[in-house]
Amino acid sequence: MKGIMIQGTASDVGKSVICTAICRILSNQKYAVTPFKSQNMSNNSYVTIDGKEIGRAQGVQAEAARVEASVYMNPILLKPQSDRVSEIVRLGQRYQSLSGKNYRREFYQTGIETITLALSQLEKEFDYIVIEGAGSPAEVNLNDREIVNMKVAELADVPVVLVSDIDRGGVFASIVGTLQLLPEHQRKRVKGLIINKFRGDESLFASGKEWLEQYTGIKVLGVIPHLHDITIEGEDSLSMYSHFQQGNSKIDIDIVVIDLPYVSNYTDLEPFRFEEDVQIRFVNRVEDLGQPDAIIIPGTKSTISDIKFLHERNVFDAIIKYANNGGTVLGLCGGYQMLGEVLIDQSGADTGTEGTTISGLGIAPLTTYFYDSKKTVRSEGVLADIPSRTISGYEIHLGQTISRDDSNQPFLFVEGEKEGISIDQGRIIGTYFHHLFHNDEWRTDWLNRLRLQKGVATKDVIWVEKQRDLSYERLAEKVKKALDIESLMTIIEEWERNGT
Known part of the structure; x- marks a missing residue:
């Protein structure tokens, strides 16, 4: 399968937005592209045309890719019901509710089979797959039974690009630490790095980029600026509060x-x-x-x-x-x-x-x-x-x-x-x-x-769907400008051709 997996050094580093951008970039190049995330944990869901339920992020990414969303794009959705128990939505339908401990113990093999089925179906329909990871691939206490990061990259057999959020600080430690905690066979799968949410003059990071490439041996594919004016839906409530107008002098x-x-x-x-x-x-x-x-x-x-x-x-x-x-x-x-x-x-x-x-x-x-x-x-x-x-x-x-x-x-x-x-x-x-x-x-x-x-004065209708599509275009344009798309495509093609 031709594709790429975007993993992060932590949660909320921008994986969803980057995947959305890549979906629109490839769609603009006339490729049939599909998003994929094996397992989402969110109460922010999306209903497909056949009345099934998937994570909101993959519904948004499907819109960016100009394709109809399906359950195969997010075959497992966990919807928290309490601090310890989540409802499992499998292939768009309610499956059962389990605690986190029981989920790891009882659902793992079913999860692997479900993910394999979904990947097989998507491979029949699309040229490229853009896979989003969850959290970090270096969760050493969970990795023996994880079904969201490197295990998924192995099942799909795609290379990985690692994203880190420079805005939160510690970008060098987060990248190097993540790579060091990966076993060698997984580390070899990481073929690119992305620095996300950069503020200011990018030239100030030139020496940092050079150091990362020399120390890790992995190419930095891009330094993506902090995008202030891109209105893309967030995946979960982590991004909820910052999305809406507050303190604006125009507020009525x-x-x-x-x-x-x-x-x-x-x-x-x-x-x-x-x-x-x-x-x-x-x-x-x-x-x-x-x-x-x-x-x-x-x-x-x-x-x-x-x-x-x-x-x-x-x-x-x-x-x-x-x-x-x-x-x-x-x-x-x-x-x-x-x-x-x-x-x-x-x-x-x-x-x-x-x-x-x-x-x-x-x-x-x-x-x-x-x-x-x-x-x-x-x-x-x-x-x-x-x-x-x-x-x-x-x-x-x-x-x-x-x-x-x-x-x-x-x-x-x-x-x-x-x-x-x-x-x-x-x-x-x-x-x-x-x-x-x-x-x-x-x-x-x-x-x-x-x-x-x-x-106060009434307002005319604002057509949101048109604004949403413009947002996908603006996002794709800005990410394409900051990201070495040619190198990204080379990574995808060479991995598919050589298997490394």
Whole structure:
């Protein structure tokens, strides 16, 4: 298989963004290219066209590569449910939940077989594969049963490029230390180095580049600058807080997003990054709530646990008071479930304990029941208050939410069935539809209502999909300028030809 694997000296060094850039660069050269990550750990997921679930990063990379995302691009997704237990999504479908210890002990062979199957399928369909590693390949306490770094490079039989983040400091030690901790046969697979997130005059690093190449015997393929103006979705919550407008003098609209411990699919909020007059604040303490123009309660992997967290921080009662005083509140997925009166975990799917019951915010007359079966589907619906307008999105949830009053207006009609709830002409909205704010006209209408209430000027529609594609192009252009693509392609071709 022709391809390259991007591994890092640590988490959050920029592997996902570099893989995204390489996917777009190769696509621009008219190659059929696919992203791949064997195992993701994130509650930030992406629903494929056939209603399956993969890591968000590979969905984004598929967009950059101009191909339809599939489960083979991320065959294993771990979704944390607590500090010790994660739900395993295998080939896009819920498999089981295990602790980290039991996962290593019980799932390893299944994981190898799953990864091998996925790689085999992708090899039939694409010219090149761009593989993203996870964390660091030098986790010596885990490497006997790892399925995310060098083991995957061996299964795919591709060379490796090692990325280090110079912005966090210690770049020489992190590169040399990582290489020293690799066994010799794995070290030989590393054919290139990338220095990422460099600030300032690159010429100041010339001697550093020379030293690295002489000491390691490995070519530095590029020094990539710190990219300030590239709006590419983050893989997980590590990158969540830095992505949104804060402290900008142009801010008119202040939106609080409740900062839940088990937040999922925070990329629902990504379109706000393109709204220059909107500030997003992540809040998990009552003293930080203030008087926002709206509160958004996002999705969560553990609704009941996060309700308890809101009680502990006194945020729970503050949301109720805000809504009762006329505030605008929107709940997405788990946030929608929280709006209701009662949540009943009949199967133990949410808490691990059958029959657990907890009171919701009581803002909407809803009851949620949790069952074992999980719904993952791309959906379309028509707005209840504007039947001529269609909303598209996707659903990923275990719960089923029922209104106790049939006279309540739903938010949408999906194939003739009611979905969600809308109260007081949309002041309170709850829906299972992820990607809601990616519906540009609807998002603009919702924001313009807030603008009118605030007495500030309304705005025209910003078409986010077009902006996203421009971001992929800008990213590819900047990375291509900094990265020796010719040498990268030579590494790929020579490895495929010679096996070394």
